[in-house]
Amino acid sequence: MEHILFKTANTNDTIAVCSFDESIETEFSKIEKSLSSEEVNDIRNFRNENFRRQKMAGRVLLSTLLGEPGKIEYDQHGKPHLKSHVFDISFSHAKDKVAVMLSKKTAGTDIQDITPRIRRIVHKYMNQPELDSLQEQTYDTHATLYWCAKEALYKAYGERQLIFTDNIIVEPFSFIPGKGTFKGSIVLNHSKRDFVLKYEIIGIFILVYLWNE
Numbered sequence: 001m002e003h004i005l006f007k008t009a010n011t012n013d014t015i016a017v018c019s020f021d022e023s024i025e026t027e028f029s030k031i032e033k034s035l036s037s038e039e040v041n042d043i044r045n046f047r048n049e050n051f052r053r054q055k056m057a058g059r060v061l062l063s064t065l066l067g068e069p070g071k072i073e074y075d076q077h078g079k080p081h082l083k084s085h086v087f088d089i090s091f092s093h094a095k096d097k098v099a100v101m102l103s104k105k106t107a108g109t110d111i112q113d114i115t116p117r118i119r120r121i122v123h124k125y126m127n128q129p130e131l132d133s134l135q136e137q138t139y140d141t142h143a144t145l146y147w148c149a150k151e152a153l154y155k156a157y158g159e160r161q162l163i164f165t166d167n168i169i170v171e172p173f174s175f176i177p178g179k180g181t182f183k184g185s186i187v188l189n190h191s192k193r194d195f196v197l198k199y200e201i202i203g204i205f206i207l208v209y210l211w212n213e
């Protein structure tokens with residue numbers, strides 16, 4: 001059985017996070033008959049047990065949120081589209097956690113566990129003003145927050161060519177434990193789209209999601 005760890009909503013958005021275990025295989029088999037054979041094959045063909053269960057958990061959580069299994073199709077960039085309902089959708093998974101966001105506007109979410117390994121890659125995704133906002137005592141958590149924010153914005157845009165340091169910009173912010181709100185933008189040649197983002201720290205996990213209130 002899935003266990004909902006976090007859920008929030010406003011008039012446009014719903015975001016939920018679940019924990020799952022091996023029983024997700026049984027839960028998934030209950031909704032499987034309502035999905036297309038392509039959808040089921042895509043999930044069942046994953047040899048890696050954790051990847052497969054993460055995908056199953058996403059579909060079971062989606063079904064819980066909608067009250068019925070939704071129909072998902074992926075475009076050429078790998079972005080999921082919910083064909084059965086009018087919501088924009090975003091999925092994320094990390095270890096035994098899955099996050100789903102549904103939005104009447106723009107969905108984008110990312111969940112990630114906090115690890116010091118993030119230090120090795122900060123220069124690949126953060127620009128100088130963002131890096132300057134990090135403090136040694138909260139470095140790993142704060143850097144992971146920037147990472148999740150950029151992944152959430154990347155998923156909202158949905159196409160592959162974005163460069164994390166230049167096209168996905170987070171307005172530098174100070175770290176506050178627990179939860180917080182900050183701003184991010186997708187910047188392309190002649191356009192800038194601004195978004196409000198929220199984060200929630202759930203144990204060793206960070207959840208970031210767009211907030212279209």
Ligand SMILES: CC(C)(COP(=O)(O)OP(=O)(O)OC[C@H]1O[C@@H](n2cnc3c(N)ncnc32)[C@H](O)[C@@H]1OP(=O)(O)O)[C@@H](O)C(=O)NCCC(=O)NCCS
Binds near residue numbers: 091151160
């Ligand atoms: C696609 C990507 C965003 C997925 O993120 P991830 O951390 O590996 O995995 P997550 O569990 O958080 O997200 C997986 C979900 O992303 C979604 N996704 C994949 N491609 C997507 C896209 N183009 N747009 C929106 N969502 C996408 C899928 O729904 C997938 O879940 P599902 O398979 O259950 O449907 C990521 O792998 C990626 O390519 N990031 C950009 C890499 C990059 O440019 N890095 C440069 C800085 S170092």
